[in-house]
Amino acid sequence: MHTLSEENYLKAIYRLSQEEGVKITPTAIADSLGNNPASVVDMIRKLTDKQLIAYDKKSGVSLTTQGRKDAVLIVRRHRLWEVFLLEKLGYHWDEIHDIAEELEHISDTTLADRLEKFLGFPEYDPHGDPIPQANGKMAKPYSVSLADMQTGTTCQVAAVRDTSSAFLQYLLKLNIGIGTKISLEEKISYDNSLVISINGNDNTTVSQKFGENILVE
Amino acid sequence: MHTLSEENYLKAIYRLSQEEGVKITPTAIADSLGNNPASVVDMIRKLTDKQLIAYDKKSGVSLTTQGRKDAVLIVRRHRLWEVFLLEKLGYHWDEIHDIAEELEHISDTTLADRLEKFLGFPEYDPHGDPIPQANGKMAKPYSVSLADMQTGTTCQVAAVRDTSSAFLQYLLKLNIGIGTKISLEEKISYDNSLVISINGNDNTTVSQKFGENILVE
DNA sequence: AAATAAAATTAGACAAACCTAATTTTATTT
DNA sequence: AAATAAAATTAGGTTTGTCTAATTTTATTT
Ligand SMILES: [Mn+2]
Ligand SMILES: [Mn+2]
Ligand SMILES: [Mn+2]
Ligand SMILES: [Mn+2]
Numbered sequence A, B: 001m002h003t004l005s006e007e008n009y010l011k012a013i014y015r016l017s018q019e020e021g022v023k024i025t026p027t028a029i030a031d032s033l034g035n036n037p038a039s040v041v042d043m044i045r046k047l048t049d050k051q052l053i054a055y056d057k058k059s060g061v062s063l064t065t066q067g068r069k070d071a072v073l074i075v076r077r078h079r080l081w082e083v084f085l086l087e088k089l090g091y092h093w094d095e096i097h098d099i100a101e102e103l104e105h106i107s108d109t110t111l112a113d114r115l116e117k118f119l120g121f122p123e124y125d126p127h128g129d130p131i132p133q134a135n136g137k138m139a140k141p142y143s144v145s146l147a148d149m150q151t152g153t154t155c156q157v158a159a160v161r162d163t164s165s166a167f168l169q170y171l172l173k174l175n176i177g178i179g180t181k182i183s184l185e186e187k188i189s190y191d192n193s194l195v196i197s198i199n200g201n202d203n204t205t206v207s208q209k210f211g212e213n214i215l216v217e
Numbered sequence C: 001a002a003a004t005a006a007a008a009t010t011a012g013a014c015a016a017a018c019c020t021a022a023t024t025t026t027a028t029t030t
Numbered sequence D: 001a002a003a004t005a006a007a008a009t010t011a012g013g014t015t016t017g018t019c020t021a022a023t024t025t026t027a028t029t030t
Helices: A004-018 A026-033 A037-049 A065-087 A096-103 A111-118 A165-173 A208-212 B004-018 B026-033 B037-049 B065-087 B096-103 B111-118 B165-173 B208-212
Strands: A053-056 A060-063 A154-160 A181-188 A193-198 A203-206 A214-216 B053-056 B060-063 B154-160 B181-187 B194-198 B203-206 B214-216
Touching (some): A004 A037, A026 A060, A065 A096, B004 B026, B026 B060, B060 B065, B065 B111, B154 B165, B194 B208
Antiparallel strands (some): A053 A060, A181 A193, B053 B060, B154 B181
């Protein structure tokens, strides 16, 4: 169907399209993939020819109906494989992303559907991201971050925005995972650091960046 | 570690090296991969530089210790994934080879070991080929074919030599799978066709080629 | 041993996906 | 509005892995 690179571009463009009010420019795509903008311009041409994206200098890059469909399927495969790796093979949540990054490109037509059934039709992946269904629909992604909460309230971790190993390993160390209860005790007004209590234990202080990368419900 | 192409060449060379008394020439490799001999000569140079193979005009291509090790790991992954696809995802045995052909290249260090454990340390893949263990050792491959049997004897299907969909689907139609009991009723001396009884049912006639591609015990 | 056929190799080309460096276009300051 | 900065694009290259066509080497016939 598509090459590995085409698929990675489609996925990157899809991800950027999920961020509200962001114009998808060659530089944005280049940053997101770690490529040179000149290379991105080449691929924009190729994907435009294949009618998977449209490029308008004013509004930037957008996915066509077909392009979005293909991108969502790749995301679906990625997240299903992540569930498999964590639940069936016993990996930790900081180890699965890179492997799923390869597995997502296996292109057999019924594989995702069979895997989904085998896994019991999970709605969310191990990072709390919703898994697109075969029809393209998916649960609403979580959007309220720990940093958005009011002091004195308690919430549950629903998802992580940053899926880098560095962040996920830090969370493992702090004993924070999906479902963990966090109480926001205090916001330090100087730098917006957050004083939190994890599962009712002693207080810990975390940075604003940290708080923005944890999504809660 | 290696590129997709390098891995496919290593695997092809390994497979040829399993066939007794066959000199591994550029044309043999080209035939086995569906490539042009000129391309093979390029890759022989590359793999020789990487010290994965040795090429001697007299004796042909051979794997170095490292090359064999790498090839066996790819075969290990291929066969483990085939077991997964059949046993966990419900594919039939004629559908799994091509998917495993892609999955075998996923290169995470612990993936094969975890998969093996998850599958309960299977010794043979769904086609009856032995699965190399983590230490490189594996059960002896089956080698006696149905065509080698004496008239009047009964045996059990242990493996198939040909894993093409055409052959496997024919076997599905005849209700022959691993473990099926076959009695050899008669050998037609004219063309070596075989008259067999499958699981004690009415006689069926199959070709010599057919009989040579079924391994029994 | 010549002649012929087959296999191996070299030479040169091409597509994919990247790059750097130079240039052009667009946006932001002053 | 100029000047400056940033972004986008073009031009030209590189690597990988493939190909075809031509040539050389090796093997098989006669
Ligand atoms: Mn990917
Ligand atoms: Mn994820
Ligand atoms: Mn392969
Ligand atoms: Mn097999």
